[in-house]
Amino acid sequence: MKKYTTIICALFLSFSLTSLAQQTPAPKQSETISIEGATAHLGNGKIIENSLIMFEDGILTFVGSATQKIARKGTLINGKNKHVYPGFIAPSKALGLIEVNAVRASNDQDEIGEIIPHVRSLIAYNAESKLVESMRPNGVLIGQITPNGGRISGTSSIVQFDAWNWEDAAIKVDDGIHLNWPTTFRKGKWWLGESKGFLPNKKYNKQVDEVISFIRNSIAYGKNIAKEINPAFSAFQGVLNGSQKLYVYANGEKEIIDAITKLKKENIVEVVLVGGYEAHKTSSLLKDNKIPVLVQFTHNLPFFEDDDYDLPYKLPKILVDAGLLVGIQNGAASNFQTRNLPFYAGQAVGQGLDKEIALQLISGNTAKILGIDAMYGTIAVGKSATLFISSGDALDMRTNQLSHAFIDGRNISLETHQTELWKRYMKKYNGK
């Protein structure tokens, strides 16, 4: 511990203390980097003790054991007693779309309209957000920037967290459309005399009908394109032809069954379930239909008073045990919380989930679910060198301590607005 503190302090002092602006994006990787001796957590469930990892031009060129006799190229980083992880991925998140919750002027996450798939998050993504940069010292390096609200909130894009602008940041443009499935219960309008808490939603069937009707209209629209553009129908064509995924937000058992059954009937190819508080009650349906789940984050309270106190903690494990492809998202949490993504996975470990599998829920699995696994999510030869080095177990807050992070091989800054303030004031006190 002591040793670590010295390293970190030295590291901080080597950076400029004057700037309070956002971190400057790192330049393109110019020289090969080799990390030797670390425990490599590959993000696919596997682990390599005493590993050797090399990357060049942003691409991993070697991932294997350090005992292998092979030339170490470029800059060598000693990874002894350290751990290497793939950059964590935060799906379904409005990062960069809102800076300060209470300041309306900084809020770009929820556009007017119920069904607005044509509304695109990417162009509003603030690559210079102070919030986004605060993700990096915890290992969260990639996010799916997702609009909120309404029935169909809009179209997301996937970005990496070290960029000059949104074009720079984009990993996958317009990757998916986000559908908030209607709920069978709704919150009581207590100010109109209804009870607080939840009441049956009498409009549920009608609302489901509206969704299905929209899909059918989009299908009809797609069959005859020679007419005036309908932005919503037009924006939905990607989902219909399978080039975009449809993220369906549903938590209740009935809602999940309805959503999966009805969307399947409309031949929607790529469906991802988001939320899934009761996904464990429908796991065979989800498995049969090969529906992956971006399960709600573990740092949640039980929704029903009679539920197990630890249901949110163990839900990811239950779904993994049921044979589903699972990732963790914290869409419902405040943006700043997303840096706790590794600890959400860690919480599931406390419930008996294997650590390497837990890691997959925020790396390899998520990349697969988002469709960026060709390049991201795991540490493998040929993939992007988007990874970081931690002095300890990155899933535990006690030991998540980053010394290096790389996005596409670029050695990014681990400084933030927050670390700079820390150093500024420690200097003030120590300088006295």
Next chain:
Amino acid sequence: MKFLGLCLLWCSSTLFAQDYFPENEGVKATNKNFTAFTNAKIYITPEEVIQNGTLLIQNGKVIKSGTSISIPTNSVIIDLKGKSIYPSFIDIYSTFGVEQPKKSPSTRRAAQYNPSREGFYWNDHIMPENSANTKFKFDAKKAKELVDVGFGVVNSHIQDGIVRGTGILVALNSTDNDARRILDDQSAQYLSFSKSVQKKQAYPTSLMGSMALLRQMYSDAKWYSQGNATTKDQSLEALLKNKTKVQIFEAKDKDNALRADKIGDAYGIQYTILGGGNEYENIEDIKATNATYILPINFPDAYDVSNPYQAKYVTLRDMRNWNQAPSNPKILAENGVLFSLTTHTLKSPSLFKKKLAKAIKHGLSKTAALKALTTTPAEILGKSNIIGSLKTGRQANFLITSGDLFDTNTTLYENWVQGRKNVINDITLNDIRGTYDLDIGGLIYELKIKGNPSKPSAELKQDTTKFKVKITHTNNWLTLSFAEHKENKQYRMTGITHSNTNTISGKLVLPNGKESAFKAIKIVNYKDSKEENKGANTSNLTIVPITFPNVGYGFNSKPKKETTLFKNATVWTGENEGILENTDVLIKDGKISKIGKNLNFKGVKTIDATGKHLTAGIIDEHTHIAAVAINEAGHNSTAEVKMEDVVDSEDINIYYNLAGGVTSAQLLHGSANPIGGRSAILKLKWGETADKLIYNNSPKFIKFALGENVKQSNWQSFSRFPQTRMGVEQVFMNYFQRGKEYDALKKSGQPYRYDEEMEVIAEILNGERFISCHSYVQSEINMLMKVADKFDFTVNTFTHILEGYKVADKMKEHGVGASTFSDWWAYKYEVNDAIPYNAAIMQSQGITVAINSDDAEMSRRLNQEAGKTVKYGGMTELEAWKMVTINPAKLLHIDHRVGSIKEGKDADIVLWNDNPLSVYAKAEKTIIEGVTYFDLQTDLQYRKAIQKERNLLIGLMLQEKAGGAKTQEPKQTKKEHHHCDSL
């Protein structure tokens, strides 16, 4: 039914004359005749019952009742052989005839802080000057609804506001006028915790605000009565005038009943309390109030749980309430709690009989039920001399029934009010039920008449052919009609019936219009097939047991202190000893008794803690769980309110916190105002009642707040001072200066107006109460310390304190502690510079630092939040752990009792399966004062028990639905989770 309009029949005598009124529409005449009801079973009181008695009335009053009454010659005699007479019912929680205030439409954009009245109390919701009498207009239609179910007198009032003024005691006499039926035009004073729907003054916005307001009002009234006021206050004058009347408090809930009673006790007032129907859940404390109760019997309908996806929304808590609530009157009666019953909250009085029958089915004795409807309400109002019984001199308000009033098969014939007869069911109606041979033109049909004598139903068959038959029997005229299937040929019959019903005959109209005659000869006497109602028989009812608290995960019985030896644990002492490996800890009599190696005690429960970690219980300096209200936002200073008044001991979050190793917490007021309310420091003793959660000899704390919330920056509010940080300082300066002056005046021995708010401010100035101040940016933090310096006291704690790291040196110098979030930021403009290194920086400057939650989710894993300080700023694990144990204990001045593992301290300890700072750690046992409140193994058992009990209750509800009972749609009565900003 066509005779409905005639149901209200009255005596043939002339109206009761008002003696001294001139008469111009005829000649003046008086009726001094008596009416004697003879040979009846008479309930003179519920406990004084006479057989073959006589009730003698005259001029609307009971002259005599008993067995050997000499009947004056000028008496009209009514023979009631086989019938019973009961006193009519009394409902003392009624709105009968009194116009109720309507919600006034909101026209103002901003909240109204000042009163709208002149010459009255400063708070619009205090209206003791109101009188139901001024809003009263006799409502004959409503009166009939009440009379039909047996009520004779009601005490009606205006159900609006915190103090509601006086009620009006009215006999439901539709014949005479107000001169006779109003028995008291200033009867009882009514109070509640609810604001007026008509008045818009913001204060109070919360339950604890209502409580504080009532306390202040009572002390102001005393002060006023001593002639200290220089101005006239019509409200206080009315309050003083109403002082001698019975005070009826609308609590509507078991906890509110205790809250009301406590206020009453402080001012020498014993309220009569309107209950909520859940009093049975805490019968001991309810009994201890010594209050008389008024109980609604609007027992919940079963939830429609036929759809399992909907059923899951109904909590076990609510299912149990459906199952247990009908036992409420019985349990109160059995515990000697005096109560009356009311129709209050029933959609219609017509439901009263059914609900009452349910209470009786659930074990309420008939005598207790009758008392609750007659003598008790009369006693509550102090009117036993005129109503509630059939003793001499009482109002002639009584019921005539066919038998036992509470048997479902009994017919209520008449309800006499003030000597005026109201017919509910015709007493002279012949009982024609039975089986007859009906002769129609020589063809014999079998006619079976059954059901209610006044609304009979009939079956008709000829051979094996059945006919649909319509039957009515009113005023002893029978009509019958039926149609022959094939050609829809209509047969119609009508005839008068006689008391001897062996034969009924009359006119028959044939399908072709020709008239003929019919004759029916009784062949079988009627016999009620239904099992006789034998009164209380609860053996076939399934009633699930109450738990502590009465929700899922409640204890079957309150857990007890145990002597326990933990062997071979890794002990995080939180003291200079640091972390001790392979160490034993003995807890005994609720205290940490011994710490050492290889301890051995015989006959002691021993727990092998090898590989496990034993720590002190976590202490959350800033929580908003376990409260029914958080913010009193009606004023910019609310030092008068107390969180101790609004502790909710049934919040499931208490259990969640225990499962996360939390044993103590400071329940803080919210941050709606610069000077908030007083704190409640709690031990999370799940299953105990609210008062027992509060620390004994609790250190005194108050919440202060700075910044955006108190400026009301983040919502549409522009009228309340302060709107800037500049104004916030002035609020403090003003209040502390006034507090100082108040204290000086008080200490001088001169008369002064007791001001609860100023008392609290003076406590702060005198160092008797500590401030925990919600704070964000450095300017305001610095400001409050300077204000405190000016008034010569020390701020105890800055909570949140997100920019504390910028002024850590100044904080150290002032001597204030800090309680902060581990890593929260970016939710408001003022947390732009909040950094997760804050705790470490402040700690490095020698400040006592705690990590708190302010959040129901985070509070149950504060151990992890402490773990984050290792990551952010490189705290040692030992120091990190102190941030959620001994450090908050120090900030709360309870570190001599809790916060570390030290011999002699309270045995508030947690056994973890791993390093408690780790995300992987799980609390296995959480113990407070030697009592295990959370245990991982027990929790597993509760999960199974909950499933089992839900299943049982769902089955019972389905049965009830199948039996045709009314159901309600499933809903989830979810509680809101509070934060500082919660209103």
